[in-house]
Each structure stands twice: as structure tokens, then as C-alpha cells.
Amino acid sequence: QFPKAAILGNHDCWRTHQFSEKKVDRVRLQLESLGEQHAGYQCLDFPTIKLSVVGGRPFSCGGDRLFRPKLLSQRYGVDDMSGSVRKIYDAATAAPEEHSVILLAHNGPTGLGSRIDDICGRDWVAGGGDHGDPADLEQAISDLQRETGVSIPLVVFGHMHKSLAYGGGLRKMIAFGANNQTIYLNGAVVPRVKPAEAMSPSTISTSERDELQESASVGPMSRAFTTVDLFDGTVEKISEVWVLVSGAQAELEEETVLYKRPREHM
Incomplete structure (x- = not known):
């Protein structure tokens, strides 16, 4: 079986605000279809290549708030950003010591630029702005790099489309962390x-x-x-x-x- 990992984004739960007790909603159907291959708050190990994929917060749409908080609370027990940080941190530290870790998120972290064409820059408002996930993804990465020996060569995400709004050109799809130890990659070619x-x-x-x-x-x-x-x-x-x-x-x-x-x- 071909190894794979996925994470659900905001449009995967656009019409589902909370899990239904009477019927199988679309979010639950997607999660059941993906099974263990949904990486949200999980650590998926691939021993043959000494690699682990760790998922960030599911359903994220960027900015400083939790998107679909009832889904996150019901499914993952996450009620605030600090709880989300802990989930990501714990998943990453569960990776085998000899593994490198790829972080997979729907939206990227803050701190990678605030220009319209930056990797997570707002392109739909004048003046731009940083639309990354601030209080959990950036914090979790910072804590992991400061407190652990977990190697994170790559953080992969999407959400912020390469083609900018209003015909404004193309987005930068790659960025580098401190000392170039971590590469941030946006895969949202749409x-x-x-x-x-x-x-x-x-x-x-x-x-x-x-x-x-x-x-x-x-x-x-x-x-x-x-x-x-x-x-x-x-x-x-x-x-x-x-x-x-x-x-x-x-x-x-x-x-x-x-x-x-x-x-x-x-």
C-alpha cells in the first residue's frame, strides 16, 4: 500500500459546525474514509525511511481563532490554542528518536512575512498582513526546536493559494526558518x-x-x-x-x- 497522510481543512467542514448525534455527517464520513491516514494531531511513522509525519490542527483557516471549535472539542478534546499547542507538541515528541519529522498542516504558521505575496500573506485586503496560525502552530514549532532534539526539516501546508487575489501575481511558496534548519513549503497550487x-x-x-x-x-x-x-x-x-x-x-x-x-x- 502506498504510504500517505492527509489533513482536513476549513472547506472540508464548511457546512458542519458540530458532529451530529442523529446522522453521519460529512466530516465524520471523511475522517472514517481516511482512517489512520488523517494526520491531525497524530504522529504517523514510516520506519523504512526513518520519517514521521505529524499533523497540525485540523480545519484551520488561518488567523488568531479556532475554526469549528465544537468539532475540535468533540473529536480531539481541544478547547483553546494552548490545548492545540500541547497536542501538536505531544504528537511530535512521540516520533521515534531516529526519525526526522515533517509537520503537515492545512495552514502555515505566523512569522513568515506579512507582505501580500509572502507565503502566508493576506492577499485579499489592502496592505496585506500575516495570516498564519499564530498561537498554536508557530508556538509548537518554537517549543519543539527549543526544548527537544526533534529534527523538523520540513513544514508543509496549503490554504493560501499561489495565484493572488485580484490578479495580483504569484505568491512565494517557500520560506526558510532560522539558520535554514527548517523549510516551509506551501503546496496550494490552484x-x-x-x-x-x-x-x-x-x-x-x-x-x-x-x-x-x-x-x-x-x-x-x-x-x-x-x-x-x-x-x-x-x-x-x-x-x-x-x-x-x-x-x-x-x-x-x-x-x-x-x-x-x-x-x-x-
Whole structure:
């Protein structure tokens, strides 16, 4: 089974303010579908690669308040930001000592800039502002780095779209912590799926054309991914890629390298 981890965001609970006692609501259905692969406040260990994924606060939408507090209280016993800090901290310190930790959150932490195009900058109001998660995610990371030996080479999140509001350009999707020990990565390339540019009929095989017709497919699609190469707990390379998917075939269409680890002089 392909290893994976996910975390629910604010739009995954947009119409659910609290868990229903009479019916299975949509949030519960999503959580049951993901099972142990939902990383919220959890530590998911991958021993073969000596890596643990630790989840931040589920349902976050940024800013200085808890979003969907009744869901957080009912499901996780979290009633305030300090309780959220403790949940993240405890999950990270539960990782095996020899593992590196990737923090996975829906929204990034504060402290990474307040300009409109910064990694968590507000792009919908004049003057910008820092829209990261202040009182729990930033605090938990700070406490872990100060008090423990937990290695956190990467913090991954989304929520803040790469394309800025009102046609304001593109967001910076990568930032660096103190001493470059931690890389912060925003993966919110939106939309993630778009129709591929027109393909010449000669580039599509007969079997592929038949498969597309049989499945009533809308045709080739381009899909966005953000890829990270890690080696021995260190981030080596980060890229945004577009993959062309046509029937059963997939090929790399475009790659933009966001980061490449500098090589030390020999």
C-alpha cells in the first residue's frame, strides 16, 4: 500500500459546525474514509525511511481563532490554542528518536512575512498582513526546536493559494526558518487539475484513443503536484510539477525547481 497522510481543512467542514448525534455527517464520513491516514494531531511513522509525519490542527483557516471549535472539542478534546499547542507538541515528541519529522498542516504558521505575496500573506485586503496560525502552530514549532532534539526539516501546508487575489501575481511558496534548519513549503497550487493544451492526434495512440472514447473521458488533463526529495533527513530538492495524464499514460509536462540544496565545496 502506498504510504500517505492527509489533513482536513476549513472547506472540508464548511457546512458542519458540530458532529451530529442523529446522522453521519460529512466530516465524520471523511475522517472514517481516511482512517489512520488523517494526520491531525497524530504522529504517523514510516520506519523504512526513518520519517514521521505529524499533523497540525485540523480545519484551520488561518488567523488568531479556532475554526469549528465544537468539532475540535468533540473529536480531539481541544478547547483553546494552548490545548492545540500541547497536542501538536505531544504528537511530535512521540516520533521515534531516529526519525526526522515533517509537520503537515492545512495552514502555515505566523512569522513568515506579512507582505501580500509572502507565503502566508493576506492577499485579499489592502496592505496585506500575516495570516498564519499564530498561537498554536508557530508556538509548537518554537517549543519543539527549543526544548527537544526533534529534527523538523520540513513544514508543509496549503490554504493560501499561489495565484493572488485580484490578479495580483504569484505568491512565494517557500520560506526558510532560522539558520535554514527548517523549510516551509506551501503546496496550494490552484486549480490542481486543468485541461491539457490541445494535443496533435498523432501524439495519441490508437489504444489510448479507444480507451478515452470508452470511458467518455473529457480528454487529456494536466495535474499539479509539489514534490520533495529527502535524503537522510535533509531536504535535497523541491519542485512544482505539472503531469500530463491521458488515459493510462502519464508524463512530466513541466517542472519548476523551488529549492535545491547547495553543495558544499570539496
